[in-house]
Amino acid sequence: MDSPPVGMTISLSSDSDLSKWDVVLTGPPGSPYVGGVYNIAVTLPAEYPFKAPQVTFATRIYHPNVTNDNLGNICLGLLKPENWKPASRIRAVLDAVRQLLVEPNPEDPLEPRIADEFKNNRPEFDKNVKSYVARYAKGSK
Amino acid sequence: MDSDEDFVSNVSSDEDMMQDDTDNDLSAAEEDFDVFDDEPDDDPNVIPYKSDKKKGVAFDVSYKVFNSDDIRHQQDEMIDEVNMILEMSKEDAAIMLRYFRWNKERLIDDYMDTPSKVLEAAGLGPSAPELPKLEPIPGFMCDICCEDDDGLLSFAMKCGHRYCVDCYRQYLAQKIREEGEAARIQCPSDGCHRIIDSRSLDLLVASDLRDRYRELLNRTFVEDKDTLKWCPAPDCPNAVECAIKKKDLDKVVPTVACNCGHRFCFGCILSDHQPAPCELVKRWLKKCADDSETANWISANTKECPKCNSTIEKNGGCNHMTCRKCKHEFCWMCMGLWSEHGTSWYNCNRFEEKSGTDARDAQAKSRVSLERYLHYYNRYANHEQSARLDKDIYQKTEKKMVQLQTASGMSWIEVQYLNTASQALQTCRQTLKWTYAFAFYLARNNLTEIFEDNQKDLELAVEALSEMFEKPIAELADAKLKVDIMDKTAYCNKRRVILLEDTADNLANGG
Numbered sequence: 001m002d003s004p005p006v007g008m009t010i011s012l013s014s015d016s017d018l019s020k021w022d023v024v025l026t027g028p029p030g031s032p033y034v035g036g037v038y039n040i041a042v043t044l045p046a047e048y049p050f051k052a053p054q055v056t057f058a059t060r061i062y063h064p065n066v067t068n069d070n071l072g073n074i075c076l077g078l079l080k081p082e083n084w085k086p087a088s089r090i091r092a093v094l095d096a097v098r099q100l101l102v103e104p105n106p107e108d109p110l111e112p113r114i115a116d117e118f119k120n121n122r123p124e125f126d127k128n129v130k131s132y133v134a135r136y137a138k139g140s141k
Numbered sequence: 142m143d144s145d146e147d148f149v150s151n152v153s154s155d156e157d158m159m160q161d162d163t164d165n166d167l168s169a170a171e172e173d174f175d176v177f178d179d180e181p182d183d184d185p186n187v188i189p190y191k192s193d194k195k196k197g198v199a200f201d202v203s204y205k206v207f208n209s210d211d212i213r214h215q216q217d218e219m220i221d222e223v224n225m226i227l228e229m230s231k232e233d234a235a236i237m238l239r240y241f242r243w244n245k246e247r248l249i250d251d252y253m254d255t256p257s258k259v260l261e262a263a264g265l266g267p268s269a270p271e272l273p274k275l276e277p278i279p280g281f282m283c284d285i286c287c288e289d290d291d292g293l294l295s296f297a298m299k300c301g302h303r304y305c306v307d308c309y310r311q312y313l314a315q316k317i318r319e320e321g322e323a324a325r326i327q328c329p330s331d332g333c334h335r336i337i338d339s340r341s342l343d344l345l346v347a348s349d350l351r352d353r354y355r356e357l358l359n360r361t362f363v364e365d366k367d368t369l370k371w372c373p374a375p376d377c378p379n380a381v382e383c384a385i386k387k388k389d390l391d392k393v394v395p396t397v398a399c400n401c402g403h404r405f406c407f408g409c410i411l412s413d414h415q416p417a418p419c420e421l422v423k424r425w426l427k428k429c430a431d432d433s434e435t436a437n438w439i440s441a442n443t444k445e446c447p448k449c450n451s452t453i454e455k456n457g458g459c460n461h462m463t464c465r466k467c468k469h470e471f472c473w474m475c476m477g478l479w480s481e482h483g484t485s486w487y488n489c490n491r492f493e494e495k496s497g498t499d500a501r502d503a504q505a506k507s508r509v510s511l512e513r514y515l516h517y518y519n520r521y522a523n524h525e526q527s528a529r530l531d532k533d534i535y536q537k538t539e540k541k542m543v544q545l546q547t548a549s550g551m552s553w554i555e556v557q558y559l560n561t562a563s564q565a566l567q568t569c570r571q572t573l574k575w576t577y578a579f580a581f582y583l584a585r586n587n588l589t590e591i592f593e594d595n596q597k598d599l600e601l602a603v604e605a606l607s608e609m610f611e612k613p614i615a616e617l618a619d620a621k622l623k624v625d626i627m628d629k630t631a632y633c634n635k636r637r638v639i640l641l642e643d644t645a646d647n648l649a650n651g652g
Contacts, residue, residue: 050311051315086304087285
């Protein structure tokens with residue numbers, strides 16, 4: 001396989017189970033997430049690749065398109081059943097996740113309040129992102 | 142099963158039905174010309190709904206019931222037309238029509254303007270000329286499963302994205318069976334929007350999936366067309382066509398009767414709710430869901446503070462009440478000021494005092510609106526309850542009819558009047574039920590009195606018929622009672638029609 005996408009390392013959660021991947025993503029430079037280390041859980045359903053993988057943030061993150069809770073659900077168009085194709089690549093999904101940190105999509109938010117802040121009060125948003133990075137995303141691993 | 146249309150038309154609209162038929166014939170005859178006609182807007186498949194302009198029954202709308210064959214046939218007809226006019230394959234024509242939500246005229250217009258753009262948007266982008274087939278390609282590797290065995294069968298639609306047959310099949314099964322998708326299944330390639338056509342699908346999947354695919358396509362056809370709706374009765378495969386416009390729903394209650402016997406409102410899919418318009422029904426149901434039980438309980442168990450009107454439940458203790466909210470002190474028994482009770486604490490014997498009377502009056506007033514609602518609700522619920530009990534009425538009636546045959550020596554045909562009567566009872570009860578919801582929202586004026594008179598007449602007639610209907614078999618065998626029941630049945634139906642006509646007229650006139 002090709003090398004993993006920029007700024008990521010990928011490993012299996014357990015050697016015997018190919019369906020659970022641990023991805024570690026470092027906050028992209030130039031974004032307020034820089035300096036953060038994020039664990040992302042990728043689960044391949046039994047029907048994969050005919051059904052989309054499930055991708056969630058295992059590390060808390062302050063972001064308009066990620067639920068602000070322990071679940072870390074991500075709103076990603078690529079993963080919706082009507083958009084997912086068996087020929088789609090996980091690589092593309094991970095790139096999209098990383099891109100979401102560079103460029104949040106406040107028009108289609110999971111956390112409307114954070115989206116609102118992102119649009120109307122960027123300094124406050126950046127501040128909150130950084131405090132979340134300091135609190136949750138300092139890379140315990 | 143005899144449907145209730147029979148007797149509705151008996152009393153109301155024989156000519157009306159005939160009128161409908163001629164209308165349809167005319168429009169069917171026009172259809173042939175319409176193909177070459179430039180005028181896009183009249184769709185011959187749509188039946189115009191009849192408003193109160195025509196003489197006939199004001200509360201009736203025209204509609205047509207289709208079974209699944211009819212629905213398939215309708216689609217095939219439109220596909221054939223597009224296939225002929227635009228000279229594209231039937232599979233492509235079907236995809237185009239689905240993309241345009243079966244608006245044939247718009248499809249043709251748009252296609253004439255910018256064919257390539259329209260094709261692309263519909264998922265029929267640039268394509269290779271030869272027909273797709275299952276074939277082994279030397280040196281091919283499937284991009285999904287990475288198989289590259291020699292002789293591996295593969296398939297590509299006209300977009301050229303080629304995958305092995307197993308992956309293609311798996312993909313289609315996932316879409317059709319798991320996701321219930323049919324009209325918008327795209328090529329498995331990332332970013333390719335080409336829609337799979339039915340010919341390709343037939344090449345790839347087995348007959349059970351094919352059937353499911355067709356069924357889903359039928360479903361989207363009905364769902365895409367505003368003039369078509371599925372009959373909501375359980376397991377009923379029929380769809381009903383009615384051209385009622387959404388903006389007219391405040392004036393017309395478009396009740397339609399499916400061939401399965403279920404009568405429902407085309408506007409909101411709920412069971413027939415004439416004479417009350419959809420919007421009002423929605424409000425009423427919401428209110429009932431929120432209020433009725435709570436209101437009953439409040440009425441039975443609480444009183445309001447005479448000063449601040451907070452609702453108070455007394456859950457024990459003495460009659461000396463101190464309102465939590467405004468600290469007003471009063472007696473729970475007479476609602477009068479506690480301070481006037483002097484030393485006779487805990488034993489109210491002051492019912493005649495003025496402060497108590499005033500407080501009770503005020504209390505009564507605040508209860509009026511609640512009582513008013515409960516008045517209408519209880520009557521509504523009563524009819525609903527009766528209707529629920531009547532659910533297996535057909536079996537009961539049938540049994541009764543058999544018993545009556547043996548008791549009286551009448552033939553099966555001769556005892557049919559009982560069935561007619563029971564159907565009339567059900568329909569009238571349904572109408573009555575909704576008159577109460579309707580009345581709750583009526584502003585009081587002369588028209589309300591007429592409405593209430595109509596309501597009372599119908600109610601009396603229904604109760605009388607109901608009583609006759611419930612008589613023991615021995616009495617039913619009496620020939621005179623049979624005549625009475627038949628008369629009363631006709632009378633009930635007539636009263637129902639009068640009530641609905643009056644109400645529909647007033648609604649149409651903005652009353």
